[in-house]
Amino acid sequence: MVTRAHxxxxxxxxxxxxxxxxxxxxxxxxxxxxGHTKLMLETLSEQAQVLGLDRDPQAIEAGEALAKADARxxxxxxxxxxxxxxxxxxxxxxxxxIGFDLGVSSPQLDQAERGFSFMQDGxxxxxxxCDSGQPLSAKLAxxxxxxxxxxxxxxxxxxFAGRIAKAILDKLNQGEMNTTKDLENACFHATPKKMRxxxxxxxxxxxxxxxxxxxxxxxQIDEAVKASMKLLQVGGRLAIISFHSGEDRRxxxxxxxxxxxxxxxxxxxxxxxxxxxxxxxVQKKPIRASEExxxxxxxxxxxxLRVAEKLAELC
Ligand SMILES: C[S@@+](CC[C@H](N)C(=O)[O-])C[C@H]1O[C@@H](n2cnc3c(N)ncnc32)[C@H](O)[C@@H]1O
Numbered sequence: 418m419v420t421r422a423h424x425x426x427x428x429x430x431x432x433x434x435x436x437x438x439x440x441x442x443x444x445x446x447x448x449x450x451x452g453h454t455k456l457m458l459e460t461l462s463e464q465a466q467v468l469g470l471d472r473d474p475q476a477i478e479a480g481e482a483l484a485k486a487d488a489r490x491x492x493x494x495x496x497x498x499x500x501x502x503x504x505x506x507x508x509x510x511x512x513x514x515i516g517f518d519l520g521v522s523s524p525q526l527d528q529a530e531r532g533f534s535f536m537q538d539g540x541x542x543x544x545x546x547c548d549s550g551q552p553l554s555a556k557l558a559x560x561x562x563x564x565x566x567x568x569x570x571x572x573x574x575x576x577f578a579g580r581i582a583k584a585i586l587d588k589l590n591q592g593e594m595n596t597t598k599d600l601e602n603a604c605f606h607a608t609p610k611k612m613r614x615x616x617x618x619x620x621x622x623x624x625x626x627x628x629x630x631x632x633x634x635x636x637q638i639d640e641a642v643k644a645s646m647k648l649l650q651v652g653g654r655l656a657i658i659s660f661h662s663g664e665d666r667r668x669x670x671x672x673x674x675x676x677x678x679x680x681x682x683x684x685x686x687x688x689x690x691x692x693x694x695x696x697x698x699v700q701k702k703p704i705r706a707s708e709e710x711x712x713x714x715x716x717x718x719x720x721x722l723r724v725a726e727k728l729a730e731l732c
Contacts, residue, residue: 423523425452426717427658430704431516432456434724435656440464441513444648446500446641447471448480448492449522457516458487465489468507472496472546473525496546497641504648511650517641517657519664521545521628533628535601535620541594543631553631557594562586572635572663573626580607581623600624625661638664642671646696649727654699660719665703672696672725695731699724 425431431453436443439462445454448469457467469480469492480492493503504512525545526534532542532553541554557565562582570578584607588594594603604620605613613619629635638659645655655672659665674680678694681687704724706717 423450423452424714424716425456426518426714426720427704427706427710427722428453428456431518431656431658431722432460434699434704434722435514435516435654436460437652437654438513441653442466442509443468444500444504444512444515444645445469446497446515446645447518448476449473449518450476450479450524451483453516453518454480454483454490458489461489463489466491468493468503468509470495470500470503473522474546474548475524476522497637497644500641500644501648512648512653513650514654514656515645515649516655517645517659519634519638519657519659520661529597532597533624535597535604535618535624538596538598540596541600543628545632550633551631553627554595556631557585557589560586568630569623569626571626572629572661573622574662575622575626577608577612577619578623583607597624600627629661634664635667638667639671642668646672646675646727646731651727651729653727654724655696655727656722656724658720658722660716660721665721665723668723669703672698672723675731676725692732693729695727695729696725697728699726 436457443457445457445467448454448471451469454467454469467490469490471477472495477492477494484490484492495503521533525531529537529539532539542552544550544552565582565586566578569575569582575581581604584603585594588599588603593599601620604623608619649655657668659668675696676694676698678692679688680690680692703721706720710717
């Protein structure tokens with residue numbers, strides 16, 4: 418099996434936005450194969466420290482190798498719900514910056530046995546943490562048609578969600594839904610003929626949606642943003658790269674609440690809650706990849722980088 422090296426997206430703006438204190442303590446919460454971490458370590462001084470996190474045991478192995486080579490770096494195996502514990506276990510209080518590069522890495526996509534890709538045949542798995550949780554096959558065995566339609570529509574933005582969900586469950590009931598190629602076929606044949614060869618492959622959006630569902634990625638984002646805003650020191654930065662408009666909206670809304678501060682109803686003539694802003698946007702709009710980056714790495718086309726800075730401790 419050949420796995421591509423992962424090309425880190427939006428690398429320059431991400432590092433520039435995140436690493437403002439050269440001697441600070443940082444978290445790379447989506448270590449992957451360490452592309453962004455290595456750039457952080459290059460930018461930071463000898464006194465800085467970086468903690469990498471990932472829920473994928475294979476990413477942890479890569480992190481352990483880097484930790485042996487650079488004493489400023491350490492790695493911990495956790496999902497976003499465990500960020501605070503991991504930081505406290507490290508003996509740290511607050512940190513100067515926390516970065517996230519959401520989604521899957523190229524090595525995860527390229528390993529057929531992980532079940533993320535419709536380009537190769539593999540089991541219906543899709544777990545980022547292959548040692549825990551339920552693989553896609555187990556979730557499909559229990560899902561109702563209406564829930565599956567919602568997952569594919571909401572997380573994939575798929576207009577033929579109803580037809581695709583029905584096709585998947587029909588094949589499952591016939592014992593013919595066992596591999597990623599079976600899933601790809603179901604998506605392809607459920608898509609109207611004249612739409613099958615327009616734009617992205619008809620399975621693209623459904624695979625994305627099912628991956629988000631299997632890994633509970635939307636709730637993980639809530640955990641990530643809330644924990645990060647607590648852990649940052651005043652003046653510290655939160656930088657998040659996402660690849661899905663639903664994820665970006667969720668990130669924006671969670672941060673925006675703290676940017677806004679006041680929770681009084683709009684119709685109140687003046688603030689009575691007393692909540693002050695605890696975060697500010699470093700840039701109001703998300704940063705997107707340049708045309709050159711998209712040409713060199715098409716995966717960066719949908720990337721959106723949001724950066725916010727902590728102004729005060731959260732109430
Ligand atoms: C896009 S890759 C990161 C690539 C990395 N920035 C690089 O340059 O090599 C995303 C990584 O984050 C991990 N990940 C995604 N969601 C996670 C979560 N909720 N908790 C922990 N790790 C997560 C994945 O396992 C994957 O290794």
